[in-house]
Amino acid sequence: AQKITQTQPGMFVQEKEAVTLDCTYDTSDPSYGLFWYKQPSSGEMIFLIYQGSYDQQNATEGRYSLNFQKARKSANLVISASQLGDSAMYFCAMRPLNFNKFYFGSGTKLNVKP
Amino acid sequence: GAVVSQHPSRVICKSGTSVKIECRSLDFQATTMFWYRQFPKQSLMLMATSNEGSKATYEQGVEKDKFLINHASLTLSTLTVTSAHPEDSSFYICSASGGAAPNEKLFFGSGTQLSVL
Numbered sequence: 001a002q003k004i005t006q007t008q009p010g011m012f013v014q015e016k017e018a019v020t021l022d023c024t025y026d027t028s029d030p031s032y033g034l035f036w037y038k039q040p041s042s043g044e045m046i047f048l049i050y051q052g053s054y055d056q057q058n059a060t061e062g063r064y065s066l067n068f069q070k071a072r073k074s075a076n077l078v079i080s081a082s083q084l085g086d087s088a089m090y091f092c093a094m095r096p097l098n099f100n101k102f103y104f105g106s107g108t109k110l111n112v113k114p
Numbered sequence: 115g116a117v118v119s120q121h122p123s124r125v126i127c128k129s130g131t132s133v134k135i136e137c138r139s140l141d142f143q144a145t146t147m148f149w150y151r152q153f154p155k156q157s158l159m160l161m162a163t164s165n166e167g168s169k170a171t172y173e174q175g176v177e178k179d180k181f182l183i184n185h186a187s188l189t190l191s192t193l194t195v196t197s198a199h200p201e202d203s204s205f206y207i208c209s210a211s212g213g214a215a216p217n218e219k220l221f222f223g224s225g226t227q228l229s230v231l
Binding site for chain 1: 146148155156157158160163205207209214215216217218219220221222224225227
């Protein structure tokens with residue numbers, strides 16, 4: 001079974017601080033991709049970062065980094081130096097090699113406080 | 115990143131009418147397009163997967179005759195909500211991928227808010 005779990009429905013973080021959004025996954029596929037997307041109130045889905053299951057290093061994209069722990073099947077998103085514009089819904093997603101689909105978690109609503 | 119254009123962004127229609135939503139990949143060839151539905155404060159629910167030139171694959175519980183999906187070219191897919199009813203009111207998002215490999219990103223349209231009166 002393919003499954004993505006985000007256990008934090010809502011998170012608060014102070015502006016300029018770092019925050020970690022949790023994501024765990026389950027798949028029988030040996031090869032898969034892990035993604036994080038941001039959805040502001042406008043509704044658009046914005047790609048943030050990608051991690052391949054065979055990548056040796058954790059992915060980083062600017063203020064975003066992915067804490068990939070393969071043995072634990074977790075792919076947590078770390079946002080450093082939070083900004084007010086980071087307030088949004090964040091979705092973790094997985095794309096297994098043998099399934100031409102993206103599986104999304106339930107999302108985490110992040111609120112950045114000034 | 116790649117651009118996916120979705121129109122209209124918002125549509126209000128009367129119950130019983132049909133509504134067509136277009137999704138275009140503007141700068142890449144989308145071998146696969148996905149249509150999602152999203153209820154307020156909830157995750158994306160995959161409705162169907164469409165590959166260019168073939169019939170769409172619908173997820174369990176999604177009515178094929180209700181939600182008609184056409185993927186006639188590598189850059190265009192359409193979703194037609196036939197005989198819309200108030201319970202069809204929702205946010206619909208299309209997405210496109212250039213390939214089926216695990217590292218192929220999914221690029222999203224900006225979504226369509228459908229309100230059926």
